[in-house]
Amino acid sequence: MRPPTSLELYGRFARYLLWEFRWPLVVFVLLVLLGGVLFDRAYGRHDLDYAEACYAVILLIFLQADLDSFPDEWYLQPAYFLLPVVGLGVVTESLIKLAYLVFARKRNLPEWQEMVASLFRNHIIVVGAGRVGLRIIKGLASLGEQVVVVERNQATAFLDEVQDLGVPVIIGDGRSRKTLEQAGVAHARAIILGSDDDLTNLDAALTARDVNPPIRVVMRLFDDTLAEKVGPAFNMPAISTSQVAAPAFIAAATGRKIYHDFHLGDQHLHLIDVTVRAGGALTGRTVGDVQAAHGVNIVMLRGPRGVEINPGHDVTMGPDDTVLVIGPMARLRQLEAANQPADAPAERGL
Secondary structure, three states, rough: OOOOHHHHHHHHHHHHHHHHHHHHHHHHEEEEEHHHHHHHHOOOOOOOOHHHHHHHHHHHHOOOOOOOOOOOOOHHHHHHHHHHOOOOHHHHHHHHHHHHHHHHHHOOHHHHHHHHHHHOOOOOOEOOHHHHHHHHHHHHHHHOOOOEEOOOOOOOOOHHHHHHHOOOOOOOOOOOHHHHHHHHHHOOOEEEEOOOOOHHHHHHHHHHHHHOOOOOEEEEEHHHHHHHHHHHEEEEEEEEEHHHHHHHHHHHHOOOOOEEEEEEEEEEEEEEEEEOOOOOOOOOOOOHHHHHHHHEEEEEEEEEEEEEOOOOOOOOOOOOEEEEEEEEEHHHHHHHHHHOOOOOOOOOOO
């Protein structure tokens, strides 16, 4: 689904206001219509058509009666007192509520956040606005995705930063069905559970699926065993924090850059970069030759000509070029071994 246009968002905002003020509007309209019927049929000073009677009721509500004088009919006399009291009460309540919505907008109060979130469709919900959650939110915002955040702790240090991105924040427990409904889970495309509590993330994931079965659910889990079981059992991608962090520790210890590891089907692949070394077997060879010989995929090459995404098979690699490579760990070790100069001391592979 495409994201809603500005006109559609304004239309939804108008519908939201009509829904919020539905009872005051109903009461006001009934007062005018029924009061118009009463005065049209019963006012004896002079003949009124129905439109004139309705107009007279509106003026009477605002204490500006346009009829000749106080009616002689006893059954109309209470209307002269009740219509202004009830009508002005309804109007005053509506004005106060509208003013509060404007005030809530300026102060980013929860009521305004819930209203903005209710306008979203085909969006992504992020549960947890901690350090990891903030990175996820910023990444999604940079991609132009519509995001709604659910955060339990209103005093979290990153809340202002999230709201500065124009992202609505729902304060509440992500496990609560009501909280997720306020975030628009029924209309969301995906939900990311990024809190630091495995059970909270799992509970919230199941609640989201209960409200919106087709929603795509992604969970952050610390327990590797739980992550391995949850993913296949519930068809929910579960990201193990320890598994994601491991490449960073390996890179820091070995001096290599291992950006990410992931599964494609039943194959475990890694994404690394390799600097082509002078005197090594990679120097002077084409991208196609290296890929065929080592069973890897070179997705980017940075050299004297700049950065090339998906370089052609006929591109030749030179000394100090940097290539971004995807492949199984065993093949990447072979590639790194081939990259060593013939006269270099033996190095331990990946």
